[in-house]
Amino acid sequence: MKGATKYYLVRRSKLVVSPLDDPALAAAAASAADAVVLDVAGLASTNRAAGLAAVPAAAQMLSRLGIDVLVKVDGAVAEESLEECIRPEVRAIVAELNTPEEVTALDRLLTRLEVRRGQNPFSTGIDLILTSANAVLDVQAILASAWRICSLNIDEESLAAEMGVMLGDRVDQLEFARGRIIIAASLFGIQSHGLGFVKGGVSGTETLRARAAMGLKFGHKGAFCSSPEEARLLNEGYSFTSEEIDHAQAVKDAMEDGLRRGIGAVALPGAGGAMVDIIMLTTSRGVLSWVDAVREKEEQRGYSSANRAGSPVAVGVE
């Protein structure tokens, strides 16, 4: 029987900041973000060199706090400039790439740089963002082109622009794209990241938390954000509630007991005779694995996040 996946990647919130913005970096360091993305690609071209030069110090500062550091680059970055980003503190490169050839080119570049800097080859991941309809359709070929891809995202607004629509809250206009990358990511054993769709009527902070929670239901494990407050909301949304955790534990206990007794389906105690089976055991193990991984991450970061069903717990970093 399939065992539970152990999650090595917990990046519920990927907080995007400029490497040249010291106050933002300080706020990111003090936040609950699981990961910080040093956004070199978002800098004006005249500031890119300075941004890349700022990466080492920023990465060192953030990684000491248990934060996963990622660096976002674009196609225009020169090989010698990217070399500064290849260091143990930088866990992955974030890039918008839309073809297998583009991914392979970055993969080979990263390998050359890792070897040059004495790092283990393939130690730097790729957090991949798809921005075109073709890329969504070709996602399997893209994921097959480099196994250092650690997570997969879509740029919703770029896809909408290409299709000539504007995203609203009446229907999930990107249901196809979301579903496709979740399934493709699962096929390749990597995480898909992104927000789910919540039909209209939800606004403000509740929207983000609700979209994250919906994303978790569909299989996403995190998303990009732009403020420490958003990071906190994403962490909450991508964490299971106490009820969900209790239910998963109850299913696991009941089914494992049943299996020991040679039974493949059991009635869940205290659930009005609801039947649970092996598939639900697999699901529950997955839930509990994610819970364990999140707990480990938060212990590493020195805090525990708010429980969506219970009383809020103070969030802070020592």
Added chain:
Amino acid sequence: MAALRALLNVPADDDVAIDRATAASPDAIVLDLGWSLHPSRRAAARTRLPGRIARLAARVTPTYVRVGGSDATDDLNAAVSGSIAGLIVPGVASAGTMRTLDAQLTDIERERGLPAGSTQVIALLDTGPGLWWAREIAQASQRVSAVVLGMGDLAFDVLGTSEEIPYFTGPMPRFGAPTYNLSRLPFVATAAGVPALGLLATTVAPGHLDKGHLGEAVRLAWEFGFKGALTTHDDAVAICQTGFEVPDDVVERARSVVMAPERYSPSGVRQARAAIAAARRW
């Protein structure tokens, strides 16, 4: 390519319907040699087709001819001319079918002294395989200028049994439209660089036009990325032409983004600019 928000389908042998269709000012008229014609009337319709096409050309109404299928050789021979905007071909279920059709049309064009490849094709995807292979079909030939979601016949193909079919009729299909599969078509069309035409959540079957539902269906289709629809109803033309324009509330929202770009992501601003450009283009 000109806007194709509303294509009005009429029987190819019905001059009264053709005149009425012209008066409705659709983006294009579709002379149907296929499902709306009784088989016994098709031969006569083919014979008189060139005259009807010429009459419509004189009125500057873009004219398509809907043939019986990709293997309807008689229909293709009757329809291919320099005066039509293109063909609408139902039942295309594979890239191979499209390539075979492409070769057949090239032969006809050569015989008539027309430039090779000048006859455009709108692929009507009305079967499960057609929808599945949509991307390959759209990319199989340079002639493919659009793809159409043939919702009605697709439903029959999917449902299969005769007992289920009666539950489909009417303006609101009673089987759930799987939006994952159907929303795939605009993605495929976008990737192929052609528009996707079609409606979700309703068919516009003869005698079942319901304007309220049609307006909602058009808005829903637009949101998913469809750019127009094929209809049999004169009254539906204006609804489609309006509904497949970028909605006013969306234009306003897009303008507010473009006017304050610092508040939005670069891709969000791009999205807004694309919406405004689409509004102006139509």
